[in-house]
Amino acid sequence: MMKRRSFLRSGSILSLPLALNGVKVGVFSQTIFEEIIDPNNDRVFVLIQQNGGNDGLNTIIPIDQYDNLANARSDILIPENRIIKLTEQTGLHPVMTGVKELYDQGMLNIIQSVGYPNQNRSHFRSTDIWNTGSAAQEVLATGWIGRYLDSIHSGFPEDYPNSDFPHPVAITLGPTVSETCQGIAANFSLAINDPTSLSMIPGTEGQELPDNPYGRELTFLRQILSQTNEYAEILSGVAEMGTNLSPLYPEQGVNRLADQLRTVAQLISGGLQTRIYIVNINGFDTHANQTSASNSTVGIHANLLTDLSQAVHAFMDDLQRQGLDQRVIAATRSEFGRKIVSNGSFGTDHGNAAPLLVFGSCVNPGMYGENPTIGSNVDPSEGVEMKVDFRNVFGSILIDWLGASETTVQSIFSNVFTKLPIVTACSTTPTTELPVETAVSVRAFPNPFLDNLTVQFKTPGGPAQINLIDASGQRVAVLADENYAPGEYTIEYKVPDIPPGTYYYQFVNGDFSKTQSLLHF
16 A cells, blocks of 8 residues: 555645646646756757557558468458558558648657567556556566656755746646656646646745654645746646647637647746646547457547547647747557457557657657567467567657667666667658748747747748837847848857746748747846
């Protein structure tokens, strides 16, 4: 049974009904990755958790193994003429048209056969392994993000938030948070759902507490309540400043993952300094009715993949329209794949490895690894063989995207880590369906800013002006005003003594104009 201290430290009893776009928000603690403190690093990572165990063979379909797949799962296999081809060897489930568009734009990296050695097919144990980064035979009490944070912020949660770290480092959308952030002494996550918990210990503020287990737990709880109130105020303010521009989002309440990602885009747009977001899509434990008995292209799994594809497509489109796409990488995760052979109930049972998808303008597009090999006579218990350890995927993102050192990542994953080529130079190539502003790719950082502001932009040439405007619409400063040759430019600006508050940078280049909000402390 979980000890009371562990229960309190995990943030499980606190809840506050903080909602953005109708989605409940849970907040990870305000600690922050050391490398993210760099004001020039405003990159964001979004983890999309496919809870239940996604059937990878009906998601990323190995066309070159189709005949043997038909022998193993003829009742649920997607008809070959309905598969969306990515290459002659590999294709997508037919509902994943949005993902196909991202693939065509060079914004998708597919990593084949991801898992871990000696797969445990229990939902609970496998999820625990993905959370902690442990070996299959090893039980760890800390998450791999929690271990990273412990190495940098050993004093947490004392003195947080503060002037250096005013915002939470990570946010999870939903009622619970991942144990990935469990540290040695405390969980670096905090769930915020129910306001009644804020009155659990009324009248204790300012009172001297006894130096005993009760007093220490009450002190900790009081501290968490204070942090919760501060973060709630920050998130509400940032949400008001943020926006969404994509018309591709489904109607609110129809696609919960899309609702969550819409909120993430809104918070990024509003200037939140948070670098880690975790969102969830449930329902992938498809033991029965994964497909319809009469049509394998519809059913529970098709509905889930529709939601995933629509949500990610709209999210990436939103980021592109706001010039934020070069700041964000998103990746899927599921605790295991499914067995190769269907189970006779138009479903699949717990298996081993599955493909993992990484989205963004700054990912190495295409596929990493080969299609899984499907034999002509597959054992009913057989799953897809693991070829890529999930720790290599997320460790590589920590290094190449968030700036962690390879030595640190090696220590987090007990020296089993090997870096993969997931992140590459960012692409700004626009498509005909995107507004012209994406070709300019203008951005300002850090956001929020204090003493210095940097604006980077790409121009086809001609007169360009960058203005800093206050909330009343008055121009505070001119950051740039000259005729530029085609190319990419960086403007460094020393901020004058101006009051804290909301400001805007306005970029004008020929017929193109973009205005984006900034928060000044």
